[in-house]
Amino acid sequence: MDLLYKIFLDPFVQMGAAPDLLVQTLWEGLVAGVLYALIALGYVLIYKASGVFNFAQGIMVVFAALTLVGVAARLRQWGVAPGDVAAYGALVLTALVMLGLAWGVERVMLRPLVNQPEIILFMATFGLTYFLIGFGELLFGGEPKVMITDDLHLPRGALEFKMLGGFVSLQKIDVAAAVIASIMVAALALFFQKTRIGRALRAVADSHKAALSVGISLEQIWVTVWFAAGIVALATGIMWGARSDVSFALQTLALKALPVLILGGFTSIPGAIVGGVIIGVGEKLGEFYWGPLLGSGIESWLAYVIALVFLLFRPQGLFGEKIIERI
């Protein structure tokens, strides 16, 4: 009885007793969710256009953030005025680097593998991952760095609200992250649904040769989509980097995007956001209210359990395209 009480009643009693804490927890879950969604978005983009799970998305986040910090430091060394100019200059240069990366990936990795089975492309993204780890370390060194949050004028500090008989504090950087992520998601969703290039992207994902035969240039599509994924990686890198350090450890965070993808569906951009929020909020609530029962640490595995349950009942995810197979 006591156990049942602790599982089914006690947490809700606590929520009712301290609503300000509940709001705080929900908010933190929301922010974590939005950040997961940003990573998931990178995966969705590439999955949509090449039908391939891009294992390298995590390291692309790290690589983009490292490039940004590294280039900004170099610009300062060369005597470019510190602050705005160096930071925004570095931002533009990093975007160019991501464009170069997209072009290189298309040229060296994707083009020779046209019409190959997806598993081969998937393995190629492993190769890309290890290349970027080595290349990043070579250029920028392995030690953790600090994100140039101030130079980019990202807000810091917290907003405090007095409500529900207590305080709720929102980190301004989190608010910024949520806003930026929402804008990106909206823009990309429209782009995919409503434009000629969007239709071409979906076509390429379905069949290379059919896409070629109607005059879609695979090269152009792939560069576009990897560049978009690179920009998403850059945004993710800035947001995650601002919350902790910029280090190679960040790439393991990318694995958190997996349950998000399973929930939202690999092919849906809005799905990435909704999946991210469900996972983020679920994690935080679980950790805070049910965690003590299991000696805490729920946060690190709850997401995967949710994903497993989803796989049983809705393998295509909440918003994924229906899986139709004729036999």
Added chain:
Amino acid sequence: MTAGRGAGAHEALLSVEGVSLAFGGVKALTDVSFDVRKGEIRAIIGPNGAGKTSMLNVINGFYRPQDGRITFKGRTRSAMRPYEAARGGIARTFQNVALFRGMSALDNIMAGRTLKMHRGFFWQLIRFGPALAEEVEHRRKVEEIIDFLEIPQIRKTPVGRLPYGLQKRVELGRALAMEPDLLLLDEPMAGMNLEEKEDMSRYIIDANNHLGTTIALIEHDMGVVMDLSDRVVVLEYGRKIADGTPDEVKADHKVVAAYLGVPH
């Protein structure tokens, strides 16, 4: 067959000269030359493994021949990329249907219009002004094709769910949506029953007659080939063994030997 087709012009739309293609030691095509005249239906026939599909793949740029020249609309080249071929006005269908399975029949055919849309993607995004007018215009064209192929009822159905015969029809629709100068059909009637074959033949003839599309097709059903085509080229083991009207080809002893074998 019918008067009016290929009328007047003996002008070659496409000519293939001395094309050779090998994969390592396997010679898929050896010194093949033929032409396709504006407005005609040209058939490519031959026993299995004769190199018919390879020939189509060379024409639309999937394969690069080691040797030979291809002249299309007066421009000569040895190889081009598939999307350049599509831009130049070559459309095709595939032996084993290649559709965008996750998309509806309508979207598949719309995809054929990709090259005809020119408005910047920003305008397409907000669906406003010229971009909206453009989308509507293309949609109208696509609806015409859907009517032409008599498939209005499956407009919104994801093509992965359709039976084989209809998938082939959607694929033809996608190719027609490109308003091609030259349409390559790789076994358009493979795996169809008699009724479906008759329907498909009708669409091919109508496309040729009313839309004026020049067609090069590969087909195994000899009855269909002899009825449909103006001229036939016969391949065997990657070489051309005959070229002429259906009647000429039927009478050619090399062709008979290739199909039936020679008495020893």
